[in-house]
Amino acid sequence: MFIRALTLAAALALSPALPLLAVQPDEILSDPALEARARAISRELRCPVCQGEAIDDSNAPVSRDLRLLVRERLLEGDSDEEVLDFIVARYGEFVLFNPRPEGANLLLWAAGPILLLLGGGLAFAYTRRRADAVAAGEAALTPEEEARLKDLV
């Protein structure tokens, strides 16, 4: 976050005479349901010229354009998916914070689950080996010992 500040500063320094607020009061739609959808979509859109900021948090003019565009499309009656398609068609998939699970990106989405399965398998095999070592290495308790143990515990 320390570095984030620096990058933010760099982004800000590029356009010195900028407004300080991200989402402006005049952008907000009067229909709260529609505005809520616009917000949800905005969180998935990256400001194309900043350092990994969502367009909602960004002060860059292009982000304002994008925010207005999102709302325009929503007012036209587009679905959330259509709005995203519309913007990706114009600005490229770079603006999507949530990479679409298609093509090579499948690898990104599957990497975690695959590794979890692999690691889980290895961990299971390891634990299993350790458990078998119990059987081999230690003589099991006799029934009397078991009963005594129950008493003690």
Add this chain to the structure above:
Amino acid sequence: MIVELGHFALLLALCVALVQTIVPLWGAHTRNAALMAVAEPAAVIQFVLVAASFAALTYAFVVSDFSLLLVVQNSHTLKPMLYKISGVWGNHEGSLLLWVLILALFGACAAWFGNNLPPSLRARVIAVQGSIGVAFMLFMIFTSNPFLRLEIPPLDGQDLNPLLQDPGLAFHPPFLYLGYVGLSMAFSFAVAALIEGRVDAAWGRWVRPWTLAAWVFLTIGIGLGSWWAYYELGWGGFWFWDPVENASFMPWLLSAALLHSAIVVEKRESLKAWTILLAIMAFGFSLIGTFIVRSGVITSVHSFANDPDRGVFILMILGFFTGGALMLFAARAGTMEAKGVFAMVSRESALVANNLLLSVSAFVVFIGTIWPLIAEMFFDRKLSVGEPFFNAAFSPFVVGLAVLLPLGAMMPWKRGDVGRVLRGLMPALVFSVAVGLLVWAMQTERTTLGPIGVMLGLWVLLGALWDLWARTGRGALAGRFARLGRLPRADWGKATAHAGLGVTIFAVSAMLSWKTEDIRVVPEGGSYALGPYEVTLAKVEDVQGPNYYSTMATMEVRRDGALVTTLFPEKRVYPVQAMPTTEAAIDYGFWRDVYLVIGDRQVNGGWAVRSYIEPFANWLWAGILIMSFGGLLSLTDRRYRVAAGAARRASQAAVPAE
């Protein structure tokens, strides 16, 4: 003159670090006690020299010596003294010197507190630590020297970035570095043990305090950064899944895994190879973090350092240390057979599950962070990976961890019984689920995250408390309370840290789910409703600070007509850097923060105002602090304080008895 002495001290420290690396290693190899003994004074001298160098740089900042390039670029005479000092590490070169200082400090600590280690292991640990110092000092001297002079000094400096002129941020980097660099000790211990060819219970006991300390510092450092982002950036967010944040989060996850697996090595002499690997990876990820922050490869327009030479140098350091350590690991892994045996259901297997979840989640963060790079290099696609991906891909691991934690924490060593543990925890489970359902039914927003967060947080918290209580055994209440006070600090630390995690999980989900936002234009003197409050924009005036101009609003927050608080949100402009910042005004409260931000004057009169109610924000910082405090408690446990020889014998005697 003092600056030259500092520069010279740094060069001398490099020479000492070289001696510290080579002589003790050779001594340990040839069993020469005199050569091995060089390690300690060398480590201490290296620390003293780097400290002198750091002091010289600090002096240059304090007296505003503008013949020094770094001071010109990052300081200004009008800047308050605190920020003159924090400006030392508010830049690439100075922060690197801080990094090396902490590295040398840990090396010196190994010399001061390492009396209980076998001499050859101690010599090797200090030597490996010294070699990391050599690499970073070479890096600093060749690519990022903080002591460069200017031929013609300017009259005044260019000031520190205003966003960094903040008390929270003044202390954020030192803590973060104590954490990052603290992991170098775990690494040095791992490599030294691999060279020795011996990893036993005692090794687990020695390496754990260092990991624990690093983890505590990292937790506080990340917490401070998160808090700073919350109040400074002006929209109440506390975590952005930014590559630089991820760079600190990955080592945190891995060190959390490491300090759990080291317990298994210490108590049960199992998981040895894995623990060594984890120690190497944890520091490896610290180095990867350094690379991400300083090379500018991932976020391409990074201003901290976008010098490709630096990136290549760090990549070489990364390759040398992790690559070398992994090769050593491959050669020696076979010698580290496990001794302890345990059943499928046991504390050991629960800790294996903990390690699996923590390390895979660190990997998910890693792949998400570098995916834009991979996609561009191999698939020619320019894309971004941000919050929505991480929320979706990372959260399941948190859920898994939280569900398993109370069960695993109470599972007996060697062989356990899920039913038995669950029976004890049943009241906690029922209560958490009931409260979660109640919250789900009561909330007006239909989010699932909030109730799930309440349920999991409560489950982890109550589980931790029950764990502690159950350790007092049976019998009369008075006796149990008396025993509670006598429980080892490690037990208290474990319960405290786990409880802190529960509070953190709850607070994060509450803040994400139940935040209230309001953005509008308000005329001076106008009022508006914000949740249960009525906010009045009383006046807006211009104020001058020491090195900035401010537009300050006076805003009154009332509830049912009674004044709750008066807040003064500001909008500042720092003329030297021509940069505006927002200073949100926050009324911190137990249940919620009222968070106000003043924006621009509107053309048709009035001011743009953003207001938020952030529920349970203080719980997040409290949760993080409780976690760190738990780590500290555990660090002060008796078994880390008693002499090693005795401890070793005790541990070997204690294991069969358990």
